Amino acid sequence: xxxxxxxxxxxxxxxxxxxxxxxxxxxxxxxxxxxxxxxxxxxxxxxxxxxxxxxxxxxxxxxxxxxxxxxxxxxxxxxxxxxxxxxxxxxxxxxxxxxxxxxxxxxxxxxxxxxxxxxxxxxxxxxxxxxxxxxxxxxxxxxxxxxxxxxxxxxxxxxxxxxxxxxxxxxxxxxxxxxxxxxxxxxxxxxxxxxxxxxxxxxxxxxxxxxxxxxxxxxxxxxxxxxxxxxxxxxxxxxxxxxxxxxxxxxxxxxxxxxxxxxxxxxxxxxxxxxxxxxxxxxxxxxxxxxxxxxxxxxxxxxxxxxxx
Amino acid sequence: xxxxxxxxxxxxxxxxxxxxxxxxxxxxxxxxxxxxxxxxxxxxxxxxxxxxxxxxxxxxxxxxxxxxxxxxxxxxxxxxxxxxxxxxxxxxxxxxxxxxxxxxxxxxxxxxxxxxxxxxxxxxxxxxxxxxxxxxxxxxxxxxxxxxxxxxxxxxxxxxxxxxxxxxxxxxxxxxxxxxxxxxxxxxxxxxxxxxxxxxxxxxxxxxxxxxxxxxxxxxxxxxxxxxxxxxxxxxxxxxxxxxxxxxxxxxxxxxxxxxxxxxxxxxxxxxxxxxxxxxxxxxxxxxxxxxxxxxxxxxxxxxxxxxxxxxxxxxxxxxxxxxxxxxxxxxxxxxxxxxxxxxxxxxxxxxxxxxxxxxxxxxxxxxxxxxxxxxxxxxxxxxxxxxxxxxxxxxxxxxxxxxxxxxxxxxxxxxxxxxxxxxxxxxxxxxxxxxxxxxxxxxxxxxxxxxxxxxxxxxxxxxxxxxxxxxxxxxxxxxxxxxxxxxxxxxxxxxxxxxxxxxxxxxxxxxxxxxxxxxxxxxxxxxxxxxxxxxxxxxxxxxxxxxxxxxxxxxxxxxxxxxxxxxxxxxxxxxxxxxxxxxxxxxxxxxxxxxxxxxxxxxxxxxxxxxxxxxxxxxxxx
Numbered sequence: 001x002x003x004x005x006x007x008x009x010x011x012x013x014x015x016x017x018x019x020x021x022x023x024x025x026x027x028x029x030x031x032x033x034x035x036x037x038x039x040x041x042x043x044x045x046x047x048x049x050x051x052x053x054x055x056x057x058x059x060x061x062x063x064x065x066x067x068x069x070x071x072x073x074x075x076x077x078x079x080x081x082x083x084x085x086x087x088x089x090x091x092x093x094x095x096x097x098x099x100x101x102x103x104x105x106x107x108x109x110x111x112x113x114x115x116x117x118x119x120x121x122x123x124x125x126x127x128x129x130x131x132x133x134x135x136x137x138x139x140x141x142x143x144x145x146x147x148x149x150x151x152x153x154x155x156x157x158x159x160x161x162x163x164x165x166x167x168x169x170x171x172x173x174x175x176x177x178x179x180x181x182x183x184x185x186x187x188x189x190x191x192x193x194x195x196x197x198x199x200x201x202x203x204x205x206x207x208x209x210x211x212x213x214x215x216x217x218x219x220x221x222x223x224x225x226x227x228x229x230x231x232x233x234x235x236x237x238x239x240x241x242x243x244x245x246x247x248x249x250x251x252x253x254x255x256x257x258x259x260x261x262x263x264x265x266x267x268x269x270x271x272x273x274x275x276x277x278x279x280x281x282x283x284x285x286x287x288x289x290x291x292x293x294x295x296x297x298x299x300x301x302x303x304x305x306x307x308x309x
Numbered sequence: 310x311x312x313x314x315x316x317x318x319x320x321x322x323x324x325x326x327x328x329x330x331x332x333x334x335x336x337x338x339x340x341x342x343x344x345x346x347x348x349x350x351x352x353x354x355x356x357x358x359x360x361x362x363x364x365x366x367x368x369x370x371x372x373x374x375x376x377x378x379x380x381x382x383x384x385x386x387x388x389x390x391x392x393x394x395x396x397x398x399x400x401x402x403x404x405x406x407x408x409x410x411x412x413x414x415x416x417x418x419x420x421x422x423x424x425x426x427x428x429x430x431x432x433x434x435x436x437x438x439x440x441x442x443x444x445x446x447x448x449x450x451x452x453x454x455x456x457x458x459x460x461x462x463x464x465x466x467x468x469x470x471x472x473x474x475x476x477x478x479x480x481x482x483x484x485x486x487x488x489x490x491x492x493x494x495x496x497x498x499x500x501x502x503x504x505x506x507x508x509x510x511x512x513x514x515x516x517x518x519x520x521x522x523x524x525x526x527x528x529x530x531x532x533x534x535x536x537x538x539x540x541x542x543x544x545x546x547x548x549x550x551x552x553x554x555x556x557x558x559x560x561x562x563x564x565x566x567x568x569x570x571x572x573x574x575x576x577x578x579x580x581x582x583x584x585x586x587x588x589x590x591x592x593x594x595x596x597x598x599x600x601x602x603x604x605x606x607x608x609x610x611x612x613x614x615x616x617x618x619x620x621x622x623x624x625x626x627x628x629x630x631x632x633x634x635x636x637x638x639x640x641x642x643x644x645x646x647x648x649x650x651x652x653x654x655x656x657x658x659x660x661x662x663x664x665x666x667x668x669x670x671x672x673x674x675x676x677x678x679x680x681x682x683x684x685x686x687x688x689x690x691x692x693x694x695x696x697x698x699x700x701x702x703x704x705x706x707x708x709x710x711x712x713x714x715x716x717x718x719x720x721x722x723x724x725x726x727x728x729x730x731x732x733x734x735x736x737x738x739x740x741x742x743x744x745x746x747x748x749x750x751x752x753x754x755x756x757x758x759x760x761x762x763x764x765x766x767x768x769x770x771x772x773x774x775x776x777x778x779x780x781x782x783x784x785x786x787x788x789x790x791x792x793x794x795x796x797x798x799x800x801x802x803x804x805x806x807x808x809x810x811x812x813x814x815x816x817x818x819x820x821x822x823x824x825x826x827x828x829x830x831x832x833x834x835x836x837x838x839x840x841x842x843x844x845x846x847x848x849x850x851x852x853x854x855x856x857x858x859x860x861x862x863x864x865x866x867x868x869x870x871x872x873x874x875x876x877x878x879x880x881x882x883x884x885x886x887x888x889x890x891x892x893x894x895x896x897x898x899x900x901x902x903x904x905x906x907x908x909x910x911x912x913x914x915x916x917x918x919x920x921x922x923x924x925x926x927x928x929x930x931x932x
Binding site: 003006007010014016017019020021023024025026027028030031033034037038084088089096097099100103104107145146147148149150151152153154155156157158159160161162 | 357359360535538539578582583584653655656657658659660661662663685686687688689690691692693694695696697726729730733734737738741744745
């Protein structure tokens, strides 16, 4: 997934590198070049990260979400460009090395923050991860460009943008893997579509403390949200409710409970949700190795820590 | 006796005259140089350093900078052009390198051969305050003194002295607090002295209610001059601002005028960014405290002046004001323009660098006049673009200086750039593809003779309950309807077994999630495949009738609810944990037990028929 950001950085470079060739820009408007480049970078990373993330999570890739991701990246890229211009204006140093690196860090951080906000309904720290990842990528890219740019401008500009993009994407996608404290494993489904979708790739969903995942069969095309998925563990199983269950990580444990929408007004449970063969009635703490039956799909919960429950 | 000179005498006199004139000129030059040695002169920028290209497609960066020699007060000083300018001028870079100038222009002169038809273009914009206070007398001591408005017009005319048609372009623009930006934006640069004088004469008479939109006027004037510099990068540009007070915007003035400290900060930022010489003149008594009548905001005017506060000057009367306009003229005319290049052969070598240059003039006694360090800032994330091209004279000088600086053919340069970028793109893309596809295979190789994924035991159907789509489920004879007796056991039912891979589109089976259907003797189901014809499956066609096992029959027991008297609990018993293919009711409820109140009914949602089960109904049971 981190490579998606690098790909965005490469595409951004391949477009932005021609700006100085085709536009005669006075010095006082050099900031416009940075602004254009960062806006482009943000839009590309936003669109590609959302697109690939949705594709790999098993969800349908919606144009609406792609457009929203692109727009968020674009807006935050533009904000980063304007802040970088202010920084350059007010922070005058002899070499410009420090301000340049800080400008890159700022750019990576802000674009990462904008894109990471998409996952803030799952875990509010996810935006922070993207911010930190983008900042780290921007730092590496900035150091590389500021130190080596004069030796081979094109090469190190491309490398800098790729590193920045990679940092942002890693912040969005790799941080949950690196910092995971549990995961859901797909085992098997009676539903052939679900089985076909997840069995071969041995699909897993990474879990972190603070996460709030909705499990269900609500397809992306039936979701009205503008920017993010309503269901994070998408199981296209006929026997799974659109919003079937909620898995949350809090107080050092992971809890599974029925989604309110899967319970009818009479308080009856319309859909199967079992942990180790026992019907789930209230929120239940999951232990490593617990098997979850949701509709006709079986999942296994694995924890990297021993649940206190 | 005949008075007159003979030819020899005339020739001798001509020689003597030329000698005397030469001697005088040398004396003046010597005097100036001596003066320069004795006084703390310095070099002061008149235009910021600009990056220019050769103009023939070559990528080598050249720099052009304009500056004045000034004294401590910022007044221009005339020094004689040195005999070997390339030897006495140099440009120091902050990394310790020194660069020699390719070409020096001084006023109309060039130290190298300048082709004809390349005139120095000079643009001056005189911004004259016509606020109400300009009607005040220009001198508090004299009642006969003209008012400030008239004094300003007189001084502006002094600026036009020595106007060079073809070179000079002067715009005289009034400003107060109405239509400030419109007036400045529509400034017309007169190319002849008559037009310029007409602009001076046409300066509108101040009105008492006119205030001073100083900041906005200067801001807009900088835009106008910056646009001229964009169109003509080698031109000299000067902004002269005359005011007798301070920025003052009140109700009824233009709504979008810059005011207060924020307005001043924005303007100062603008002057620094644009980098064009701005001379500010405060006309009045500097000693009057700010806020009182006649006060000059000299602090603001110092900050607006560019490149340094020394380009702010105060004038107390019409004479000193006239002198200052003369000084402004000298600043524009007595300008040096220096063009140089560095060791960097391509524009890309400037990427990631902020360069600092200092222009130095070494005098005969090894005394050196210096400019302050001047920064050339590049974009933060890319190489800088060129702002213009070398003039013809500069290119010619370049050709004379060094053959090594001659450029390769344009097509070769462009081809090299394209090839280099294509190579970077391809190699970076290849690296990403390798990381994307190959590294996972290297890190997690697929074992040879990999066994197929072990099939997990199938989830019992009784657990995998679901709600079938309404429209796709025909009524099943297996499920009793009111008034209809249960089917006789094992009579004429057909069981259709669907293999997992028997139907590629599985339209029929998948929505139901079932692999076994039991059809009644008269039942026909329709397999509707999207976009295809309907296929009817009947028991006779598909499979011979098979008797239904008694175990497959559903049993519903009605029991009194022990916990809630008066209520009935219906329990659905599924023998051998096998489901009916038509488990609509059970799936809807999702429960093996349903508690019904005395008057409560449950509606079977199958659509075609409505099945109502109430506590009074006899549940269907195995006969």
